[in-house]
Amino acid sequence: MECVRVPAADLDGESSAWLSRLAAGGGERRAAEGELYARLVRIASAEVRRRSASTPVTGPELDDVAHQAAADAMIAMLAKLGEFRGESRFTTWAYRFVILEVSAKLGRHYWRNPPVALDAGQWERLPGRFGLDPVRHAESAAMLAEVRRVVEDELTEHQRRVFTAIVVDGIPLDALAAKLGLRRNAVYKVIFDARRKIRQSLVANGYLDEPGVEQR
Amino acid sequence: MSDFGALEKFLRTDPRDVGCDQAMAVLHIYVDLVAAGDDAPGRYPGVAAHLLACGPCGEDFAGLLLAVTGG
Numbered sequence: 140m141e142c143v144r145v146p147a148a149d150l151d152g153e154s155s156a157w158l159s160r161l162a163a164g165g166g167e168r169r170a171a172e173g174e175l176y177a178r179l180v181r182i183a184s185a186e187v188r189r190r191s192a193s194t195p196v197t198g199p200e201l202d203d204v205a206h207q208a209a210a211d212a213m214i215a216m217l218a219k220l221g222e223f224r225g226e227s228r229f230t231t232w233a234y235r236f237v238i239l240e241v242s243a244k245l246g247r248h249y250w251r252n253p254p255v256a257l258d259a260g261q262w263e264r265l266p267g268r269f270g271l272d273p274v275r276h277a278e279s280a281a282m283l284a285e286v287r288r289v290v291e292d293e294l295t296e297h298q299r300r301v302f303t304a305i306v307v308d309g310i311p312l313d314a315l316a317a318k319l320g321l322r323r324n325a326v327y328k329v330i331f332d333a334r335r336k337i338r339q340s341l342v343a344n345g346y347l348d349e350p351g352v353e354q355r
Numbered sequence: 356m357s358d359f360g361a362l363e364k365f366l367r368t369d370p371r372d373v374g375c376d377q378a379m380a381v382l383h384i385y386v387d388l389v390a391a392g393d394d395a396p397g398r399y400p401g402v403a404a405h406l407l408a409c410g411p412c413g414e415d416f417a418g419l420l421l422a423v424t425g426g
Contacts, residue, residue, distance in 0.1 A: 190414065226384045
C-alpha cells in the first residue's frame with residue numbers, strides 16, 4: 140500500500156486553495172481555519188446523529204461529543220498538515236480526522252452509562268444476535284454449545300474476554316478498546332483470530348461443511 | 356444459505372483483510388475513489404475485505420463517504 144507524494148501542482152484546485160490559505164499568515168489563515176472548523180463541527184454533529192441508535196450516549200452528551208471531536212480533530216489535522224500528500228482531496232483527508240475522533244469519543248463515552256457491564260457473559264443472548272432459535276432447532280443449540288466450548292476451552296484468557304465482551308455481550312469494539320487501553324486494530328486482531336479458531340473447530344466437528352477456512 | 360447463515364458469515368475470515376490500521380490509513384483515498392465511481396475494491400482489495408468484516412471501520416467509511424458526498 141505505497142503512498143506516493145503528489146506534487147502541489149497536481150492537486151485539484153479546491154485542495155490547492157485550502158493549502159494556500161492555511162499556509163498564509165494572519166487573517167487569511169484564521170478565516171480558513173474558521174471555515175474548516177465550522178465544517179468539522181457540522182460533520183461531527185451529523186455523524187453522532189447518524190450513530191445515535193447504536194450508542195448509549197444521548198442528548199446533550201452527543202452534542203458535547205461532536206464539539207469535542209471537531210476541536211480535537213482540528214488540532215490533530217493542523218499538526219499533520221505537512222503530511223498531506225495529495226492522494227485525495229484535501230477536504231476528504233481533513234474530514235477523516237473528525238470521523239475517527241467521533242468513533243474514539245463515542246467509545247470512551249460508552250462507559251459513562253453502559254447498558255451492559257464488562258465481563259457480563261450474557262450467553263443466553265448469543266442466539267438472538269445471529270438469528271438462531273436453539274429452542275426450536277436442536278442443531279442450532281448444539282452448534283452454539285460448541286461455539287461456547289471453544290471459547291471457554293480453546294481461546295486464551297485475553298481472547299475469551301474480548302470475544303465475550305464484543306460478540307456475546309455486544310459491547311462496541313471501540314468501547315472495549317478504550318476500556319482496555321488498546322488500539323482498535325489490536326482488538327480486531329483478537330476477534331479475527333478467535334473467529335478463525337472457532338470456525339476451524341466447527342468444521343472439524345461437522346457443524347459447518349466448507350473446509351476452506353482462510354488463513355491470514 | 357443455511358440456518359446458520361449469519362454465524363457462518365461472521366466466522367468466515369478473509370486472508371486479504373488488512374486490519375484496521377492499514378484500512379484507516381488510506382480511508383480518505385478509498386472514499387474519494389468510491390465517491391468518484393472508480394473501482395476502489397479493485398485497487399484496494401484488502402481494504403474492501405476489511406470494511407466488510409469490521410463494523411467500526413465500516414461505520415467510519417460510511418460516515419466519511421456521507422461527509423464528502425452529502426455534506
